[in-house]
Amino acid sequence: MYYIGIDVGGMSIKAGVADINGNVLHKTTIVTRGNYDAEYTISNDIHKLIVKLLDEANIPEEKIAAVGIGQAGSIDSERGIINYWNNIPMKNVHVVEELKKWHKMPVFIDNDANVAALGECVFGAAKGLRNVMLVTLGTGVGSGIIIDGKIYRGEYGAGAEAGHMRIVMNGEPCTCGGRGCWEAYASVSALIRQTKAAMEKHPESMMCSIAAEMGEVNGITSFKAARAGDKAALEVVARYIEYVGTGLVSLQNIFRPQIFLIGGGISKEGEFLTDRLEKFVQNGMFDKETGDPVKIRPAALHNDAGILGAAALAIESVK
Amino acid sequence: MYYIGIDVGGMSIKAGVADINGNVLHKTTIVTRGNYDAEYTISNDIHKLIVKLLDEANIPEEKIAAVGIGQAGSIDSERGIINYWNNIPMKNVHVVEELKKWHKMPVFIDNDANVAALGECVFGAAKGLRNVMLVTLGTGVGSGIIIDGKIYRGEYGAGAEAGHMRIVMNGEPCTCGGRGCWEAYASVSALIRQTKAAMEKHPESMMCSIAAEMGEVNGITSFKAARAGDKAALEVVARYIEYVGTGLVSLQNIFRPQIFLIGGGISKEGEFLTDRLEKFVQNGMFDKETGDPVKIRPAALHNDAGILGAAALAIESVK
Numbered sequence: 001m002y003y004i005g006i007d008v009g010g011m012s013i014k015a016g017v018a019d020i021n022g023n024v025l026h027k028t029t030i031v032t033r034g035n036y037d038a039e040y041t042i043s044n045d046i047h048k049l050i051v052k053l054l055d056e057a058n059i060p061e062e063k064i065a066a067v068g069i070g071q072a073g074s075i076d077s078e079r080g081i082i083n084y085w086n087n088i089p090m091k092n093v094h095v096v097e098e099l100k101k102w103h104k105m106p107v108f109i110d111n112d113a114n115v116a117a118l119g120e121c122v123f124g125a126a127k128g129l130r131n132v133m134l135v136t137l138g139t140g141v142g143s144g145i146i147i148d149g150k151i152y153r154g155e156y157g158a159g160a161e162a163g164h165m166r167i168v169m170n171g172e173p174c175t176c177g178g179r180g181c182w183e184a185y186a187s188v189s190a191l192i193r194q195t196k197a198a199m200e201k202h203p204e205s206m207m208c209s210i211a212a213e214m215g216e217v218n219g220i221t222s223f224k225a226a227r228a229g230d231k232a233a234l235e236v237v238a239r240y241i242e243y244v245g246t247g248l249v250s251l252q253n254i255f256r257p258q259i260f261l262i263g264g265g266i267s268k269e270g271e272f273l274t275d276r277l278e279k280f281v282q283n284g285m286f287d288k289e290t291g292d293p294v295k296i297r298p299a300a301l302h303n304d305a306g307i308l309g310a311a312a313l314a315i316e317s318v319k
Numbered sequence: 320m321y322y323i324g325i326d327v328g329g330m331s332i333k334a335g336v337a338d339i340n341g342n343v344l345h346k347t348t349i350v351t352r353g354n355y356d357a358e359y360t361i362s363n364d365i366h367k368l369i370v371k372l373l374d375e376a377n378i379p380e381e382k383i384a385a386v387g388i389g390q391a392g393s394i395d396s397e398r399g400i401i402n403y404w405n406n407i408p409m410k411n412v413h414v415v416e417e418l419k420k421w422h423k424m425p426v427f428i429d430n431d432a433n434v435a436a437l438g439e440c441v442f443g444a445a446k447g448l449r450n451v452m453l454v455t456l457g458t459g460v461g462s463g464i465i466i467d468g469k470i471y472r473g474e475y476g477a478g479a480e481a482g483h484m485r486i487v488m489n490g491e492p493c494t495c496g497g498r499g500c501w502e503a504y505a506s507v508s509a510l511i512r513q514t515k516a517a518m519e520k521h522p523e524s525m526m527c528s529i530a531a532e533m534g535e536v537n538g539i540t541s542f543k544a545a546r547a548g549d550k551a552a553l554e555v556v557a558r559y560i561e562y563v564g565t566g567l568v569s570l571q572n573i574f575r576p577q578i579f580l581i582g583g584g585i586s587k588e589g590e591f592l593t594d595r596l597e598k599f600v601q602n603g604m605f606d607k608e609t610g611d612p613v614k615i616r617p618a619a620l621h622n623d624a625g626i627l628g629a630a631a632l633a634i635e636s637v638k
Contacts, residue, residue, distance in 0.1 A: 074609050083609045131474060143573075147466060154575025155450060156610035164605040165569035168488050169561075176605050178568070242488075249497070250484035254462075254573070256473025286483040286495050290393050290402045291475035 001065040003314040004053065006046060007112070007306025008071040010034050010088060013045060015053045016307035017064070020315060022123035024304055026057035034088040042082075042090070043098030050103065067107045068314030069095065070115035070306055076157045077110040083156065108317040112306065114151045114160060116299070117144025118316060119309030120261050125300035129258045133251060134299060135162065136263035137191075137244065140175070141183040145255070150316075163187070167246050185243035188219040188266055194236055195222045202232035219266050227272065237276075245280030252294055253286045263299035270298050320384040322633040323372065325365060326431070326625025327390040329353050329407060332364060334372045335626035336383070339634060341442035343623055345376035353407040361401075361409070362417030369422065386426045387632030388414065389434035389625055395476045396429040402475065427636040431625065433470045433479060435618070436463025437635060438628030439580050444619035448577045452570060453618060454481065455582035456510075456563065459494070460502040464574070469635075482506070486565050504562035507538040507585055513555055514541045521551035538585050546591065556595075564599030571613055572605045582618035589617050 002025065007014040011034060016027035030049050036042050046069065054061060073085030080096025099107045110118075117126075117134035126132040130149045136142040141163030145152040153159055163183035164176055171180030172190075184190060195217050199207050206225040211217045222240070225233030248260060260281075261267075262274055278296040285294060301308050321344070326333040330353060335346035349368050355361050365388065373380060392404030399415025418426045429437075436445075436453035445451040449468045455461040460482030464471040472478055482502035483495055490499030491509075503509060514536050518526050525544040530536045541559070544552030567579060579600075580586075581593055597615040604613060620627050 074606055076609075083606075145573075147471065152466065154573075155577055156575070158606050158609040159573060159575030161572040161605045164572040165484070166565050167485055169486050169490075169565050171488075178603055178605070180565075246485050246488050246499075250569070251573075253480040253483040254464075254473075254478060254570075256475070256478035258474055284497055286480045286497070287393055287402075287477050290395075290477040 002059060002063050003311045004050060004064055004067040005307040005309065005311030005314065006049065006067065006069045007310055008042070008046070008069060009306075010072070013049055014307055015049045016304065016311065017053060017057050017059060018308065018311040022308055022311070024307060025059075026053065027304075027307060028053050028056055036088055036090060042093060043095050046095070047099060047102045061103065061105065064105045066105055066314035066318045067099070067103070068115065068310035068312065068317070069107065069109040070112040070310040070313065071109060072112050074158055075109055075111045077108065077151075077153060078157070080107070080109055082109070083158070106318060108313050110151060110153075110313050111144075111157065111160070112309070113142035113144040114153065115144070115309035115313045116263055116301070116305050117146050117261070117309075118151055119301055119305060119312040120299055121146050121149065122312035122315065123301060123308050125261050125297050126259050131255070131257045132259055132261065133255060133257045134261045134263050135248070135251075136299075137186060137266045138188050138264040140189070141187050141247075162247065162251060165247055165250060167243070167250070182243075182247040186240070186247055188264065190243070191219055191222065191236075191240050191266075192217055194240060198222070198232050198236045205232035206230035207233050207236070223266075223269050223272065241273075241276045241280055245277050245284065248277060248281045248296070249284040252281055256291070258295070260294070260296040261299045262296065263305070267298040268302075274298055321378060321382055322630045323369060323383055323386040324626040324628065324630030324633065325368065325386065325388045326629055327361070327365070327388060328625075329391070332368055333626055334368045335623065335630065336372060336376050336378060337627065337630040341627055341630070343626060344378075345372065346623075346626060347372050347375055355407055355409060361412060362414050365414070366418060366421045380422065380424065383424045385424055385633035385637045386418070386422070387434065387629035387634075387636070388426065388428040389431040389629040389632065390414075390428060391431050393477055394428055394430045396427065396470075396472060397476070399426070399428055401428070402477070425637060427632050429470060429472075429632055430463075430476065430479070431628070432461035432463040433472065434463070434628035434632045435582055435620070435624050436465050436580070436628075437470055438620055438624060438631040439618055440465050440468065441631035441634065442620060442627050444580050444616050445578050450574070450576045451578055451580065452574060452576045453580045453582050454567070454570075456505060456585045457507050457583040459508070460506050460566075461583075481566065481570060484566055484569060486562070486569070501562075501566040505559070505566055507583065509562070510538055510541065510555075510559050510585075511536055513559060517541070517551050517555045524551035525549035526552050526555070542585075542588050542591065560592075560595045560599055564596050564603070567596060567600045567615070568603040571600055575610070577614070579613070579615045580618045581615065582624070586617040587621075593617055
């Protein structure tokens, strides 16, 4: 039997068919540009994508044990509903119910950070571990919490929003309307702001020439210059480590997971990033003497993370 | 069948025998003053207390289904070990193994905040709920996390230390060696510091006369004056609500539990405290539209909280 993993993004939907070991046999994409003019259209698009995928892969629907969907926004996975999605305005969309009209196999939906964390447990950097926390650093800060091998969601699936922990009381404004959220300091968007501010102060910094070469300031700018020993960039990275690390200290003290994984584009900085974070958290955490030292690693599933995470949701849900 | 609940404190150990509905049939105490000169002595004291309790209650040991122990410090409940206890220096004490030498019934041990949270779920203010968070405000800030009806402990039982979330990056020093921990702002010890500072600034405040009358500044001082409308005291309470509330916002966004319970002596302030906290968290939390509004209530098990929590641990562990 096979499993379908579907990764719903703002501009396109990706789908892949995988076996139980996480081998992706075939994948395909449709561009949607988020054109959801009516409630049912997203379900309709997912349906058409499933048909296209199986057709291209030449696999009959009877060979599919389950479908998993990873989707940004607030997802009520128990009821199979998208509560709401801030990127593309939609509320209370009954995706699973709609898809049941067209397909017989069971369908499961969950938040994209949650399925990414599960995917790492089933196929990736946390294979075989039961208590795992994935933190994705990107436009925002997402978190996926795996407790005893299962996704932790909170009531109505509205939990696991560690990006909105407060790390600086009454600090920087956050997109959520609050102040001092972790996301306002530790997201890549925040890092870009921090990089730009340092570049203004230090026009001699290598960050400026790197940005000119790349045509933009992005999440890599400061890390690239820091690796080359640029002083101002090393300061930007050190402060960013402190921002990310402060939130991780809190999560370590609350959860004591077996491992933290760092996802998002910045995870490509690898151990240059995670070794520094590990040192910061080990130094700051509560009760250093009990158990193992803190473990922080880059997430392992890069390009196929969305599809494999959603496939893992399908696999674990029908186990 | 009956259950024994044991509450180990720094100066004494309390024990009670309860039925499955949380009726305490008999309770007793021994004073220890924490005189544990050798590893086994705490187990020996607990053993003697069990014998004393059953003797006084006139209940044969065969009628006891299980024993639960609630104990401060870092507890590895899976292995039945006190990892360490900062109040009375001890490390790796195998309590459960020692007690098995004297008793046949199963014995379970867990952190005191964890069993208090479980006790509230089984007998108290969160009866019948499955996702519950208890925050105890006292000398420190403790937390007990119940997920799907079970205590969440983290690896080696070293988790659930929400008091050591960072709410002010590089803020006030904490007893744990870190800076800016929630405990450094939201504990009753911190409230007393905040009250004293306000009294110095406002010698006209009612807090000064209340403290003189009571012979000390304690956790009640500011609340008592605030209830009477004293301006400086209202400011102290408002700021304290902000400190406690900021940590609760983070926990709400991470966990989205069904209910938060506030324990510790200050919970006697009742809804004067929890209504204000509820308003603060509702206003500051992420994704206000999904699910139910935040619910914050005082813990319900006061004097017998330790015994009933430990009894609940015994009941749930043999279920």
